[in-house]
Amino acid sequence: MNSRILHIATNTFREAVRDRVLYNLIAFALLMTGAAVLVGQISIDIERLVVINLGLTAVSLFGVVIAIFIGIGLVSKEIDKRTLYTVLSRPVRRWEFIAGKFFGLAGTLVVNTVFMALGVFAALAYVSHHFESSDAAILVALYFIVLQFVILTALALFFSSFSSPLLSAVFAFALFVIGNFSEDLRGFAKMTRGITHWLATGAAYLVPNFSALNVISQAGHGQPVASQLIAYNTAYALIYAAGVLGGAVLIFEHRNLK
Amino acid sequence: MIRSRQVTAAASMVVILFLAGSVLLVRQIDQVRTGATLEEVVYISSPKFVKRASLGYDGLVADIYWTRAVQYFGEHHRAGGGRYELLWPLLNITTQLDPHLFPAYEFGSTFLSAQPPNGAGTPEKAIALVEYGIRNNSDDWHLYYDLGFIYYDLKDYHGAADAFLRGSRVPNAHPFLKILAAQMAEHGGELKTAQMLWSATYETTHDKLIRANAAAHLRALQADQDVTELEALVERYRQIAGHRPSSFAEMAKAGYLHRVPADPLGNPYQLTPEGHVLLREPDNFPFVQKGLPPGYVAPVAPKILLVD
Numbered sequence: 001m002n003s004r005i006l007h008i009a010t011n012t013f014r015e016a017v018r019d020r021v022l023y024n025l026i027a028f029a030l031l032m033t034g035a036a037v038l039v040g041q042i043s044i045d046i047e048r049l050v051v052i053n054l055g056l057t058a059v060s061l062f063g064v065v066i067a068i069f070i071g072i073g074l075v076s077k078e079i080d081k082r083t084l085y086t087v088l089s090r091p092v093r094r095w096e097f098i099a100g101k102f103f104g105l106a107g108t109l110v111v112n113t114v115f116m117a118l119g120v121f122a123a124l125a126y127v128s129h130h131f132e133s134s135d136a137a138i139l140v141a142l143y144f145i146v147l148q149f150v151i152l153t154a155l156a157l158f159f160s161s162f163s164s165p166l167l168s169a170v171f172a173f174a175l176f177v178i179g180n181f182s183e184d185l186r187g188f189a190k191m192t193r194g195i196t197h198w199l200a201t202g203a204a205y206l207v208p209n210f211s212a213l214n215v216i217s218q219a220g221h222g223q224p225v226a227s228q229l230i231a232y233n234t235a236y237a238l239i240y241a242a243g244v245l246g247g248a249v250l251i252f253e254h255r256n257l258k
Numbered sequence: 259m260i261r262s263r264q265v266t267a268a269a270s271m272v273v274i275l276f277l278a279g280s281v282l283l284v285r286q287i288d289q290v291r292t293g294a295t296l297e298e299v300v301y302i303s304s305p306k307f308v309k310r311a312s313l314g315y316d317g318l319v320a321d322i323y324w325t326r327a328v329q330y331f332g333e334h335h336r337a338g339g340g341r342y343e344l345l346w347p348l349l350n351i352t353t354q355l356d357p358h359l360f361p362a363y364e365f366g367s368t369f370l371s372a373q374p375p376n377g378a379g380t381p382e383k384a385i386a387l388v389e390y391g392i393r394n395n396s397d398d399w400h401l402y403y404d405l406g407f408i409y410y411d412l413k414d415y416h417g418a419a420d421a422f423l424r425g426s427r428v429p430n431a432h433p434f435l436k437i438l439a440a441q442m443a444e445h446g447g448e449l450k451t452a453q454m455l456w457s458a459t460y461e462t463t464h465d466k467l468i469r470a471n472a473a474a475h476l477r478a479l480q481a482d483q484d485v486t487e488l489e490a491l492v493e494r495y496r497q498i499a500g501h502r503p504s505s506f507a508e509m510a511k512a513g514y515l516h517r518v519p520a521d522p523l524g525n526p527y528q529l530t531p532e533g534h535v536l537l538r539e540p541d542n543f544p545f546v547q548k549g550l551p552p553g554y555v556a557p558v559a560p561k562i563l564l565v566d
Binding site: 039042043044045046049050052053054057060061177180181184210211214216217220221223 | 310313314315316317318320321324325328329356358359360361364365465467
């Protein structure tokens, strides 16, 4: 990574911290503490499962909200505040600006996820007093969640590069929802024929494949995740995010900022 | 400055009053809409739709549905009406959202199969639930054991033996399943079989509630056996002595007993002038069939002692 991208990424991270993005950790800590104490009293025999399911779901949802709502403002905010012109008047190329913003937000989400993961494991230690080797699946689930954030950050940035913040949020969230049905979409596409088949198949493969990145239930039951899936998901997330970022750069390069 | 303080005080007062008011109103609304929340939960009765709507977070949604099922059962059990219409939809959605949620099969089948007021009295649904669990977790012998138990409660000893036998074929199944299958096929209705079943439950579970329940059943079986044997002994005393004994101490003195007999919790049995043997504290033996005082009404919720 060149130094200009690193500088923009660092500043994006700092700005997110200044914007009190990491305050969500307090809400997360309260949620985990409450769940760990409460579930044993209101349910039967699922304390451990709830801590894992609730913890990982919260990590995912908090991150999704941050990725979308911070991501959509990454470009438009700089334009509104006119700071973008200051940045671009220096020897910073537009693609470097986009890449820096992406790495800055992705870094913020990784830091956030690491703290939340510590919270999940602390709550788990509280309810079950020990760790099992099958808990390694939780780490895989967390890793997949980070991969989701990488894709979503790229998508938010992509929409932010040409659309208003409100519409960008709508587009990004809609793709998040649709992406969770991507396996169904591919199934539906298989049932169609002719030109519809090709269009449906194209659309089904174009939307992000979030459903394969969700192994929360599997982690909850301590079921191992195939190493092949880890490798494929990693490659997929990186390629997809790079493709979307490429699109964002393409649009931003040709955007008239006057 | 003073004006600012006045505003702060007034605003604080407004916040407190409004919060208190809203809490009171919510309580009133809850009273008007009793049970509405839960009915709304199962308003969408299609597990497939609920699964889709959960956006991939179906594990957590299953946990929430299971907790609602437990709450629903607990509330209705306490109320004592014996009506559990929403129990099956809640358990069905729970297990379809997360087919590996074992507590939902284990406890849910008990909730469904137990006779009212202690359960829904729908053993056929309990069987369907556990069979669904077996289809999705065929490598776990515990579910076959639960299935056998439901059949045993129905006095369908052939079905129970079949379930235990199926379970014994699962890799790493507990060896007692084979013994249970044989015992059930030959001596289904016998006391020894019941003791064997509950002992197996007691020894294999890690759940303190299931353990306490098994212990309560074992105590009840022991008390049933004690009462039967003691009443037979009293009858023999009457036939030989020509009159009924006035107390167990009298029988012990005559050499019929070594000491005054006590129930499994250590309380001495009571002997009536008619020769019946009674438990002194029947509430502590929720599953007992014999030794109950005439006209005894069992509490709505069985008293399970968590002492074991």
